[in-house]
Amino acid sequence: MFTGIIEDIGIVKSISSSEIVIETKLGDIKVGDSVSVNGVCLTAVHILPGVFSADYSPNTDKLTTMSLLKQNSKVNLERALRLSSRLGGHIVSGHVDATAKISSVEKVGGFYKLKFSAGKNITNYCVDKGSIAIDGISLTLAAVNEAGFEIFIIPETFNNTILKLKKAGDFVNVETDVFAKYLEKFSKNKGSEGLTLEMLKNF
Incomplete structure (x- = not known):
């Protein structure tokens, strides 16, 4: 989970159809950490000083702007929310619609x-x-x-x-x-009556 509060603007060092390498000032990213890259939740798989790489699937490439990025493109970065952190923005999953x-x-x-x-x-x-x-x-x-x-x-x-x-x-x-x-899923599961005020009161 993320908050939507951007921590750094990273620079794409290289990108293919399935891997991206990003330069960043964020210094405590570890292998396995989740990082939001322009709102896309990716997992850091390789770490070097000031650089991390992440893999992404063909579905992510299709549904997001990842395919539009190129070398030296700038990207918004945010590390995953810690349970002890303040929620400064709103709950963001990193799953682009x-x-x-x-x-x-x-x-x-x-x-x-x-x-x-x-x-x-x-x-x-x-x-x-x-x-x-x-x-x-x-x-x-x-x-x-x-x-x-x-x-x-x-x-x-x-x-x-x-x-x-x-x-x-x-x-x-x-x-x-x-x-x-x-709320939409809850409403659909309630059948043809849809979402009513009475349902919300009992939710």
């Missing part, structure tokens, strides 16, 4: 507004003011519609993640709120 396309990037006062086009496999789990993870970053939804969603980003987040490098037309990894998925 799909990718979304950036429609626009606009500076509004001191903030940045990003609009994304996305399918119902994403928007069905989005609500105004709800949580979403974009390239592993914990963010709050500002608006949701049938075509996609938008978010406002504070300068601190924008300047200390790879969002500052993004532009219209770029794709990002998206993980929706896991609790929305559990």
